[in-house]
Amino acid sequence: MSPPNHSETVREFSQRLRESGAAALGGLYDLTAARLVRFSTTITRNQQDAEDAVAAVLLKVVESPSILVHATSPWSYLLRMVRNESLVILRKRKRWAIVQSLMDLWTVIPVDELDREELLQAVWRELRALPTEQSEVVVLKIWEEMTFQQIAEVLEIPPPTAASRYRYAMTKLASKLSVEPLEVRHVD
Amino acid sequence: MSIDSSSYRDRMNDDDLSPELGRTAERIRAASSIVQPSEFLRTKILQRARQKEGDTRSDRIVLRAVMALVVCSLLLMFTALKLDAWQDEPVRRATWAGMQERAAEIAAERRIAVDASLCEAYLEWRSDLSQRWRNSNASSSFQP
Incomplete structure (x- = not known):
């Protein structure tokens, strides 16, 4: 279940990331990764691609955590980043075929x-x-x-x-x- | 299921759905956590982040070194220009080239050309002088 202040928690973790650098990424990962991968998987239809998208986005966040700190709604912004990255990966790999099996899912x-x-x-x-x-x-x-x-x-x-x-x-x-x-x- | 404009602003409750769609929504909700990131994703991302941070730090060090080199080069160029200007100073005359230059300057100041014309002038002056001496001696010997 999504806590009502999830966005604020994301902002708080991004702030820590800005102050401490990559060492503070673990917290943001634990808070968001499972949900981001889940969301991205519905777009890419492939867990490996979804994880690549999430990894790329989190690395971008490490580079400039300020974008989340200053975002009006950091959680929505993070979801949008993951969506855009997923679409880029999807376009690149041209995996439009729907995978019927769940074998690729963890x-x-x-x-x-x-x-x-x-x-x-x-x-x-x-x-x-x-x-x-x-x-x-x-x-x-x-x-x-x-x-x-x-x-x-x-x-x-x-x-x-x-x-x-x-x-x-x-x-x-x-x-x-x-x-x-x-x-x-x-x-x- | 009906979706009115108020549901755009507020969360749509399962009560707003027909019982059939409500059950479907519940089933979807229950399946939310079965897909999990793979075991090594966390390690992979953290490792890459640290590596990237290290790379960024190295890039900054290289950038600073390049900037320091540029500044040093500019200082060297400035110093070289200063040295070039210093060569025009009198101190430069202490060198062989400087002495030659100074000699040329003196020659120009005195309007003497240190070449064959000077010798010619000298020889002309000497013959003129000897002629005068001869004339004066001759006139004194014919005196009573």
Whole structure:
């Protein structure tokens, strides 16, 4: 779950990075990397590319942490940087084919979720089958708990466009994923 | 599912979704943490960051060294120009070239050309003088 002041925490870590240099990168990595990789994977559809994008962005942040310190919303800015880098990598490698298998993903299933592994992986599979512009809205909306206004800022689109993409994506996902009532447990 | 304008500003709750879409959203939410960065990503990024920082530091040292070299070169050029100007000073006359130059200056000041014309002038003056002596001796010997 995204804490309400996540953006401020990112700013605080960026400030430390500015003061202490690369030695302080570990904190920012621990705070953001998993979520950035997750977001980037929905764009690149390949975890290796996503990790390359995240690495490139974090190295840029090390070079000039001030861009995050002075950003209005550092977390949104970081997401936008990762998105742009992911798109660059995607364009460079021309990997437009949708990967149906999850073999390239580094998945971790909590022990108490093992019985639902297939269900959880099905979500990823279907997310990757969506067009990028729809899957990224779903990720930002559901996993990053952003408003459509915030999503619009990250994706540089009007808020109504973000909302309609979300609607289309959710309708598709609902039809693809079996939607019988399940006891859903949160994985933190 | 309906999306009104207020939902652009505020987070859309699962209550705003139909039960079917709400369940889908819950399922997606549950799958959020199954994809994790690979084991070595952290080490790789931190290592690269430190290496880059080291490279930047080395670049700064090289830049400073180059700047120091440029400043030294400028100082040397300045000194060389100063030395060049100093050669025009009287001290320069202590050298062989300086003495020759000074001799030429003196010759010019006295309007004497140190060459064959000086010898010719001298010889002319000597013959003129001897002629006068001869004339004066002759006139004195015919006196009563």
